[in-house]
Amino acid sequence: MKSGERTPFARLDRTRSEKTRTMKDRCLNRVDALLCTMAISISALLPLQAGHAQTPPRSAGTIAWAQCSACHALKAGAPNKVGPNLFGIFGKPAGKVINYNYSPAMKAANIVWNDKMLDLWLTRPSAVIKGNKMAFSGISDAKRRKVLIEYIKHSGK
Ligand code: HEC
Numbered sequence: 001m002k003s004g005e006r007t008p009f010a011r012l013d014r015t016r017s018e019k020t021r022t023m024k025d026r027c028l029n030r031v032d033a034l035l036c037t038m039a040i041s042i043s044a045l046l047p048l049q050a051g052h053a054q055t056p057p058r059s060a061g062t063i064a065w066a067q068c069s070a071c072h073a074l075k076a077g078a079p080n081k082v083g084p085n086l087f088g089i090f091g092k093p094a095g096k097v098i099n100y101n102y103s104p105a106m107k108a109a110n111i112v113w114n115d116k117m118l119d120l121w122l123t124r125p126s127a128v129i130k131g132n133k134m135a136f137s138g139i140s141d142a143k144r145r146k147v148l149i150e151y152i153k154h155s156g157k
Contacts, residue, residue, distance in 0.1 A: 060147045060151075061147050061148060061150060061151025061154075062151070064144050064147050064148040064151065065148065065151055067139070067148075068083075068086075068148070070082070071083040071134075071136075072084065072085065072086045073085040073086070073087065074086050074087055074152065074155045075087055075155075076088070080097065080099060080100045083100075083134060084097035084100040084102075085097060085100075086152060086155070087155060088155075089113050089152060090113055090114075090118070090149075090152055090153045091112065091113065091114065092112065092113055093110075093111070093112050093113075094106060094109045094110075094111045094112070094113060094117075094129070095107045095108075095109055102133075103131060103132050103133040104131070105129050105130060105131035105132050105133075106129055106132050106133070109128075109129045109132075111128070111129075115149060118145075118149045118152070119142075119145055119146070119149060122138060122139050122145045122148060122149070123138050123139065123140070123145065124137070124138040125137075125138060
């Protein structure tokens with residue numbers, strides 16, 4: 001009899017081994033899927049960590065800056081948007097960017113943009129200069145504000 005194929009036992013055996021194989025295959029597929037997911041997550045995280053290690057204020061700053069970029073440019077010579085171009089704003093008095101139409105409140109404000117003032121401003125603009133027209137409620141996360149201030153400080157350098 002050739003490889004016992006026609007005996008009921010042999011058929012049973014084959015069925016069993018097919019079942020086992022299928023389960024094993026499924027397991028392997030699952031492991032593959034898991035490994036794939038892990039590999040993808042790791043590869044997604046690696047560039048972030050690498051970027052972080054090299055230039056901490058910038059990479060986190062870029063992310064934080066996304067909240068401002070809709071209304072502000074941060075490049076030398078870039079046009080004003082809804083808000084003034086903030087290039088080089090650090091250390092300057094408020095309301096002095098040329099060709100920008102400030103609110104009367106902002107024009108009259110007698111403040112200089114240092115760490116402390118920017119931190120207060122970014123916490124709650126309306127609390128620093130009443131009647132200003134920056135439509136932004138503020139950032140409650142102190143760490144995020146700090147990152148953002150560093151980013152503005154180092155812009156263009
Ligand atoms: C919805 C638009 C908008 C967003 C978003 C916004 N700003 Fe403004 N910002 C303005 C406007 C408008 C002014 C001018 C306010 C005025 O004249 O009263 C301003 C003014 C400023 C000033 C004062 C500039 C000067 O010349 O004295 C700073 C600093 C500033 N914004 C920083 C930021 C930062 C940092 C962010 C991101 C967290 C941000 N703004 C988000 C619209 C915006």
